[in-house]
Amino acid sequence: MPTPVKQETLSLAEIRDLLGAEVFYGEDLSVKVGEVGAADLMSDVLNLGKPGMLLLTGLASAQMIRTAAVAGLCGVVLVRGKRPDKSVLALARERKIPILGAPLTMFETAGLIYMALAGR
């Protein structure tokens, strides 16, 4: 097992590579991510989300993009291979919220990012 190296932040591009994720929308993947949260309820995102946070979620809905915009998040990773439909993608573009899609479960996705950020 390789020993993960502790990093303070990861760029969206590094997160994409780490997860083997697909980029559904994202103009600038050099954005640095230092905080990550996982949630499927919009109020939890609004309550716990911090500006600049990356959201891991199983909800590929328009409301989740609006929630991310309102909470000032830096992007959304859809887990379990979920794909945004056309209208969701158009909204993400309009709100400039990058969307990535990871093939893994929420637990595995969070675990990989946690290991890379915390280095354990």
Add this chain to the structure above:
Amino acid sequence: MDSPEELESVYLVAGRDFINAGRISTAIMDVLKRLGTNPEVVRRVAIASYEAEMNVVMYALRGKISLRVNPRMVTIEVEDEGPGIEDIDLAMKEGYSTATPEMQEMGFGAGMGLPNIMKHADKFEIVSEVSKGTRLFISVNQSA
């Protein structure tokens, strides 16, 4: 923009329109950003407005969101026609929700809406009449 600091707008919300839920609050967020409002104030208003808008979509027949901006504060008034709230103290409790499982599958109804509004507002008032509707008054000060 005629006046960069004073503004009053009214937006209509359709009950049960889950697809568009949140559209008005993101529009309000854009208006405030354009006015050059402090980003933290924008965020707090947008979050409170978004939660209130989702409550109207989930429970009411229809509603109205009024935004007022002046140099001292931003206020949001949300008035709906709907079932109203029987026990406001209970509705204010974190985690208490009357949302259906279908609503929760869509990410709505965590029972955090009203507590979240209160948390992000400087002033929050709620008045409700069963079988008539609910009115919320939310204000956020322009300076911290």
